[in-house]
Every structure is written in structure tokens, then in C-alpha cells.
Amino acid sequence: MLNKEEVGITVSKKEDFSEWYTQVVLKAQLADYAPVKGLIVLRPDGYAIWESIRTILDEKLKKTGHRNGFLPILIPESLLGKEKSHFAGFNPEVFWVTHSGDTEIGDRLALRPTSETLAYSLYSKWIQSWRDLPLKINFWNTALRAEIKATKPFLRTSEFLWQEGHTVHATQEEAESEVLAILEIYKKTVEEELAIPVITGKKSNKEKFVGAVYTTTMESIMPDGKALQMGTSHFLGQNFSKPFDVKFLDKNNVENYAWQTSWGVSWRLIGATIMVHGDDKGLVLPPRVAPIQIVIVPIYYSDKDAQRVNQKADEVERLLVSKGLRVHVDRRDELTPGFKYNEWELRGVPLRIEIGPKDLDKQKVTVARRHNRQKSDLPFDKIGSEIGTILQQIQDEMFTAAKKMLDDRxxxxxxxxxxxxxxxxxxxxxxxxxxxxxxxxxxxxxxxxxxxxxxxxxxxxxxxxxxxxxxxxxxxxxxxxx
Known part of the structure; x- marks a missing residue:
């Protein structure tokens, strides 16, 4: 069995924030380092958080008329050259494919750092008239940018998960409305699901996305005092439609260049969630995105008690699952309850339910909240009606604490x-x-x-x-x- 020093967080969040963050990522089983420098492997809990974010955003985007597509990873250099000023901003970070086996290829292929050039070369073929507009496509992709000096899991890696939307509109007004609508979707998602407050607005011309007329952004502050860009939405104007001939015939049969937007968020949101909410015990997850929202720990020290305690644990599990909650019962007999508590606190499960013989006798369970480590009793007959309320209270209190940090800083x-x-x-x-x-x-x-x-x-x-x-x-x- 691993001792506490091997499985627990060994540094203070305040004293060594960078090391604390790395330990949480690894020891909470969110990710691990890949054999190639700058890359990470997403473990099931880390991927489950991304799946929650993706599912939430995907539903909102589809409700607003966006559809999903897929883009290949390779982009020919000759195509990238059609928008040189835009691509120049990415060129230092681009990975290039130069060979197929031992044979050198003619036109180098870039591993996609972003998809504007690829998407818009296709959009120019798909759009002919005003009837084809608006075109609103979202892509759940990976992107690759050479980050091999100052890497940090979820924040700076050479390959990352993200979504990038690319839309085309008949009018400037419609495109600019799209930019703000997407930013609002992002803001509501981050604040309501991840419990992280953000400040929304525009980037300066110096800091805007290369190729954009202007960039809107949402920013937040991390506990070490550094800013983290949580997502961006760009008004591209006609800066891409002209070089890529994204044109349409309007209702008067007059040819016009289209107006475009692009926008995206990445798994950087997972990094922000770790940093904002975590503590010296490890990860603290908002209930909305936690892979496991509730862990049930049966407590018994004899075979006589084991049967009735496990029976009640199973009963509570079935009740909570029927409410649509993500529940796990820790049935590992070889581990002590204290070890289990520490492990689930390290992994950030929002709510722990403890059930022992004395609890059965008193017709109640003990409920432990991860974010503030407070415990309380909950009668058996209140579990079904009150657990949802408790989880929402946790979500709200985590946002309030994060908002206070932003305001105070x-x-x-x-x-x-x-x-x-x-x-x-x-x-x-x-x-x-x-x-x-x-x-x-x-x-x-x-x-x-x-x-x-x-x-x-x-x-x-x-x-x-x-x-x-x-x-x-x-x-x-x-x-x-x-």
C-alpha cells in the first residue's frame, strides 16, 4: 500500500503554486506526461471533465443553429500562404511534415495550429448565394503548437483539445451579433458550470487575434495572481473572405464578400478549474462537471455489520442514480475508511456520504462537503429530496468564493x-x-x-x-x- 507521502499533496498551494498544481494534475489522476516533451495523456477523470464541458457547450451551440463538422490535421503550406499575415503569427509554433516514409514530399504539410485557412478554402466552395447563409459550423478538434520550453499540463502543451467555431454571414451586423452571442455562451458556461467568474470585453489591437478586426475575450485571475485567458470570440470582418474568395450572390443577384467570425475554448478551462478551486488536500471540483459527484463510503469492522451497511449503501446508490446523479460506492475492503476519505478528497469528489452501523441505528447518513470539508447528518428519508439542493449549494458557494478572490485581487x-x-x-x-x-x-x-x-x-x-x-x-x- 502507498504511504501518505506518495499519494497525497506534499507542498502548499500558497508556498509553491507551480509544484502544487503539477502534483494535483498527476496525483488526482487527471493526466500524465507523454513520452514526447510538451504532450500529455488525458486520463479518464480528466477526459470526463472535458466531456462534461463539451456536452454542455455542444447543447448550447446546437440550440443556436450551429452544427458540428470535422477537419483533417494536415494543411499544405501553399494553402497557408494565401493569408500570410495571419499565418506568420503561428509560424514559430508550427510542426511540419516533410516526409512520407523515407520519401520527401513536395509541399510541406503543417500540423494544424488553427483552422482558418483550411476551413475558409472549403467555405468558398460551399457558399454560392444568400440562401447558403448563415453558415455556422463548430469543430471539436485537437490543435498542435510547438510548446516545448515552458510547458504546463492543460495550460501550455504542444497538443490540446479545443473547439473552434467558424461562421459566415451576409451582413456585418449579423456577424458582430454572433461574436457577442458566443462570448455570452462561454461566460455562462464557465461561470455556471465551472464556478469561475470572468471579466468580458475586448482585446487591445496589440493583443487581438492575428487577422481579426477585433477580438472579444473573457479573462480571470488565478490564485498565484496571473491572468488566464479563458476563451475568445473574434470578428474577422472580410479579412479572410477576400483572400479566400468567400463570396455570395445577394437577393439582388449582386456578388458580395461575406462577413466572418471565429471563436474557441480549450481544455485550458480544466487547468483553471484546478487552480481556482483546489486546496492543499488536492482537487476540488464543482458538482456540475465532476466525473463522480457523490462517493459513498460504507464503514464496518465486522462481517456482521458488513451485510447491512453494504445493503444500505446499494440502496442509497440506486436512489441517487435514479435522480440522474453520478455516484460511486467505494467497496474496497482492503483500505481503511480514512485512506478512502483522503483519496476521494485528493480527487475532488464534491460530496461524500459515510454509512456505518451507528448511522443505520440512527436512521441517517453523514454527509461531507469537499469544498469546505464540513460534515452534517442527513436522515434517510431526506436523501432523495435534499442531495440535489446540497450539490447546488456547493456549486453556488464555490462561485462566491472565486468571485471574492477576483474582486479582492x-x-x-x-x-x-x-x-x-x-x-x-x-x-x-x-x-x-x-x-x-x-x-x-x-x-x-x-x-x-x-x-x-x-x-x-x-x-x-x-x-x-x-x-x-x-x-x-x-x-x-x-x-x-x-
């Missing part, structure tokens, strides 16, 4: 002399900015912080730019990112 400044000291404390900084890229670049150069988001509604600032002192154009959020 966001400071408003007008004095640049305080900028760097507040960053060192692990804060987001909200401050007026004049809109000049020079000030943005100087701040980045001097502090390693960039503009994470220009929040919606923060435009027309009445303050003075925190760097140059000129009239501000918006109150923006600065932060250091992964």
Missing part, C-alpha cells in the same frame, strides 16, 4: 508608481489608458503586464492615462499572464 489605480508593487502582490490592475499602443508597450516592457481586457462598458474613461497622463479612452485591466 482587482485594484483600481491612477498612480503609476504603485503599478508594479501591486502586480507583485498578485493583483489585476484596473486603470485608465489613453488607447496609445506606445503606452501599452512601455508598461509591458517595464512591468511584464499587458492589457488583458478592455471591459465592456469601460469605454469613455474620464480618468488620465496611468502611464502618460493624457486623457484616458477606457478603463482597462492589466495583468501578468501565463
Amino acid at each position: 482587482t485594484v483600481t489605480l491612477t498612480d503609476y508608481s504603485r503599478f508594479k508593487p501591486e502586480l507583485e502582490k498578485g493583483h489585476f490592475i484596473k486603470a485608465p489608458w489613453c488607447g496609445n499602443a506606445t503606452c501599452e508597450e512601455k508598461i509591458k516592457e517595464e512591468t511584464m503586464a499587458d492589457i488583458r481586457v478592455i471591459p465592456f462598458g469601460s469605454e469613455n474613461s474620464t480618468g488620465k492615462c496611468i502611464y502618460c497622463g493624457q486623457q484616458g479612452s477606457a478603463d482597462v485591466i492589466f495583468g501578468r499572464a501565463y
Whole structure:
């Protein structure tokens, strides 16, 4: 049997955040390192979390008229050259296929870092008239980008799971509405399912997606004070439709270039969930996305008690499964209850139900909440009616705690002399900015912080730019990112 030092978290989240994160990923059995540097293997619990996110998003996207498609992994270099300025931003990260067996191929093939060029070369064939619009396709893909220096599971890996949507519209107005609608879907998913609050708005021109007219984003802060981009939605305008000839005949039989959007989130959301909610005991999962929402631990020390305790555990399991909940009964006789408690806390199961002989005598179970480690008694006849409410309370309390962290770590400044000291404390900084890229670049150069988001509604600032002192154009959020 493994001892506690081998299976438990051995560092404090506050004292060594990076090592703590890595240990949680590995020891909570979410992922492991692959034989190739920069790649990870997703284990069943990690994949189950991704499946929950995917299922939730997929349902919302289909309700809004989006359909799923599939794209191949290889893109010919000659095709990528049709939008050189866009692809230049990815070129340093591209993996290239140069041989088929021992034979050198003519046109190099890129392992897809993103799919704009591939999708739009096909869209130009599929779209002929206004009747073909809007075209709204989502792809559940992997992408490959060479991250081999500063890798971190779920946050920076050379291959990652994501979804990327690519839509085509007849009008600018319709395309821009799509951008905001998708961002709102993302926000509701992250806040309601992952219990992580986000700040939504636009990226600066310097930070926007290469090839976009503008990029909208949702940002959050992690417990180590760094910013994490949780998802983006881009208005591409006609920047891709023109080089790729994505055109249509309108109702007056006049040919027009289409208007386009693209958007995506990745398994980075799993990394955010680990960081925001985890503690020194390990993973803490929101009930909505937990692979196992409830673990039942039967407790007995004699054969006489074993039969009746296990019988009750099975009964409770059937009841909860009938409610649509994900339940597991830990029937491993070779392990002590205490060992089981520690293991399930490490793996982040939101709710633990303990059933022993004394509980049977008192017609109740003991319920332990993972997020705050509080225990309470629950009568047998209340299990079916109250467990769902308890899980929702856990979900709500986790969001409230995360929102408090975001609020507490966001400071408003007008004095640049305080900028760097507040960053060192692990804060987001909200401050007026004049809109000049020079000030943005100087701040980045001097502090390693960039503009994470220009929040919606923060435009027309009445303050003075925190760097140059000129009239501000918006109150923006600065932060250091992964």
C-alpha cells in the first residue's frame, strides 16, 4: 500500500503554486506526461471533465443553429500562404511534415495550429448565394503548437483539445451579433458550470487575434495572481473572405464578400478549474462537471455489520442514480475508511456520504462537503429530496468564493508608481489608458503586464492615462499572464 507521502499533496498551494498544481494534475489522476516533451495523456477523470464541458457547450451551440463538422490535421503550406499575415503569427509554433516514409514530399504539410485557412478554402466552395447563409459550423478538434520550453499540463502543451467555431454571414451586423452571442455562451458556461467568474470585453489591437478586426475575450485571475485567458470570440470582418474568395450572390443577384467570425475554448478551462478551486488536500471540483459527484463510503469492522451497511449503501446508490446523479460506492475492503476519505478528497469528489452501523441505528447518513470539508447528518428519508439542493449549494458557494478572490485581487489605480508593487502582490490592475499602443508597450516592457481586457462598458474613461497622463479612452485591466 502507498504511504501518505506518495499519494497525497506534499507542498502548499500558497508556498509553491507551480509544484502544487503539477502534483494535483498527476496525483488526482487527471493526466500524465507523454513520452514526447510538451504532450500529455488525458486520463479518464480528466477526459470526463472535458466531456462534461463539451456536452454542455455542444447543447448550447446546437440550440443556436450551429452544427458540428470535422477537419483533417494536415494543411499544405501553399494553402497557408494565401493569408500570410495571419499565418506568420503561428509560424514559430508550427510542426511540419516533410516526409512520407523515407520519401520527401513536395509541399510541406503543417500540423494544424488553427483552422482558418483550411476551413475558409472549403467555405468558398460551399457558399454560392444568400440562401447558403448563415453558415455556422463548430469543430471539436485537437490543435498542435510547438510548446516545448515552458510547458504546463492543460495550460501550455504542444497538443490540446479545443473547439473552434467558424461562421459566415451576409451582413456585418449579423456577424458582430454572433461574436457577442458566443462570448455570452462561454461566460455562462464557465461561470455556471465551472464556478469561475470572468471579466468580458475586448482585446487591445496589440493583443487581438492575428487577422481579426477585433477580438472579444473573457479573462480571470488565478490564485498565484496571473491572468488566464479563458476563451475568445473574434470578428474577422472580410479579412479572410477576400483572400479566400468567400463570396455570395445577394437577393439582388449582386456578388458580395461575406462577413466572418471565429471563436474557441480549450481544455485550458480544466487547468483553471484546478487552480481556482483546489486546496492543499488536492482537487476540488464543482458538482456540475465532476466525473463522480457523490462517493459513498460504507464503514464496518465486522462481517456482521458488513451485510447491512453494504445493503444500505446499494440502496442509497440506486436512489441517487435514479435522480440522474453520478455516484460511486467505494467497496474496497482492503483500505481503511480514512485512506478512502483522503483519496476521494485528493480527487475532488464534491460530496461524500459515510454509512456505518451507528448511522443505520440512527436512521441517517453523514454527509461531507469537499469544498469546505464540513460534515452534517442527513436522515434517510431526506436523501432523495435534499442531495440535489446540497450539490447546488456547493456549486453556488464555490462561485462566491472565486468571485471574492477576483474582486479582492482587482485594484483600481491612477498612480503609476504603485503599478508594479501591486502586480507583485498578485493583483489585476484596473486603470485608465489613453488607447496609445506606445503606452501599452512601455508598461509591458517595464512591468511584464499587458492589457488583458478592455471591459465592456469601460469605454469613455474620464480618468488620465496611468502611464502618460493624457486623457484616458477606457478603463482597462492589466495583468501578468501565463
